[in-house]
Amino acid sequence: KNAGATYQRMMNKVFQGEIGDMLEVYMDDMIIKSHEETDHADHLRRVFELARKCKMRFNPEKCTFGVRADKFLGFYLTELGIEVNPNKCKAFVELPTP
Known part of the structure; x- marks a missing residue:
């Protein structure tokens, strides 16, 4: 019953420093955004580092880049x-x- 809200709170906590700036998260949908193309690789790296630290995994078939x-x-x-x-x-x- 509260699984969705609990999951969203967890995502907000894991990515709290990035949400709104370079990242938007809604449940298991994420978008990594950059004002400058040159910053995008660093933004991707930061999100992947945070996810790895929390043992989160991404399904490559559901990811799109560029x-x-x-x-x-x-x-x-x-x-x-x-x-x-x-x-x-x-x-x-x-x-x-x-």
């Missing part, structure tokens, strides 16, 4: 920021005018 834009938790993340997924808004956009 992505400049992608969907994350139903939103589009791009270099410009967070954008709404048009498919999620389709019903509202297509509502008839009263």
